[in-house]
Amino acid sequence: MKPQTVAVIIEWENARLSKMARSRAMLRQLAQQAHQLFETASSGAGRPEPAFLSQICAPLHVIILYPEGETEADTLTALLSETIRPDDPAICLRLLPVSGQHYYQIKNTGAQVAESDLLIFLDSDVIPEENWLVNLLSAFADPQVQVVGSNVYMDTSTLYARAFALGWFFELRRPDGPLQTRRSFYANSVAFRKPLFVRYGFPTIEGTSRGSCRALGQKLTEEGIPIFYSPSAHINHPAPNGWGHFFLRGIAEGRDENVMRPYLFGDRYGSGLRGAFGSFKRQFVSGMRSICRNYPQAHMKAVEVPFAMGLMAFYYSLILTGDLLTHFFPNAMRRRFHV
DSSP, rough: OOOOOOEEEEOSSSHHHHTTHHHHHHHHHHHHHHHHHHHHHHHTTTOOOHHHHTTTTTSEEEEEEETTTTTTTHHHHHHHHHHHHHTTTTEEEEEEEEOOHHHHHHHHHHHHHHHOEEEEEEEOOOOOOOOOOHHHGGGGTTTTEEEEEEEEEEEEESSSHHHHHHHHSOOOOOOOOOOEEOOOOOOEEEEEHHHHHHHHHHOOOOOOOSSSSHHHHHHHHHHTTEEEEEEEEEEEEEEOHHHHHHHHHHHHHHHHHHHHHHHTTTTTOOOOHHHHHHHHHHHHHHHHHHHHHGGGGGTTTTGGGGHHHHHHHHHHHHHHHHHHHHEEEEHHHSSSEEE
């Protein structure tokens, strides 16, 4: 079996929204799990795929791409010194400034400079659970596996977060289980064999902040390339950080929905105003149903349900507003609201 090298590509754009607390926790987990990976690989103890894991070569290559001029290298270096030792044999760290790029462009740039067999894309504001790295990489023991998504779920530590856990597009935390196939993945924690990713990459869709992962997932599915999902690779994702991000994310999500709808679905869901109100209706009905049915699973009390329903209804109205504004003012909306 050919030795495998692994690169973890981390965008540092989201870190400015997390106020570094989540980024610090993410880096600590990554450092701990890198050691766990190579200890597990050397021993093979308790793992179903020791032969494959033993072929993963140390160190883990970690590439952090940060917006030049927005995040000072000294500040980032200081944060890293708290979490990853510069002489850590399990991690080879590289900092790369990028200018004029956003979320998916940054990920594509990271893939271009990485020289590893396997690429893991990890956001700077998500927190991996224990065994995330080992479980994600174990999927590649099957040579047919080309892309593996993680079990991404929403944080539920506050009422605000619980509302988003139930009403946003992420699922609630699922239990461990065997690999499954799906039609999509989340770009905040996903792994690829490098040749496949280099062949496709995240497509550039002008005037959007998010959505390219949906387009890539659709392209892979259409070409018969299965997308795998590892229920055992758990990732904790935050709700929008504060009311400023709440408003910005809602408007941007609506703008993205307007731009992406014809790109992904053609005329299936209608266009223009009909498409905007149709999307709002589907999202509203699905969100309210999820809150009413699933609130105990998010550790929400019954008395908190009306707040969650009101908060998410307001958020959906922001999405609708962004969708409608993009219909009437497409050029202005496509130039703004990067999140």
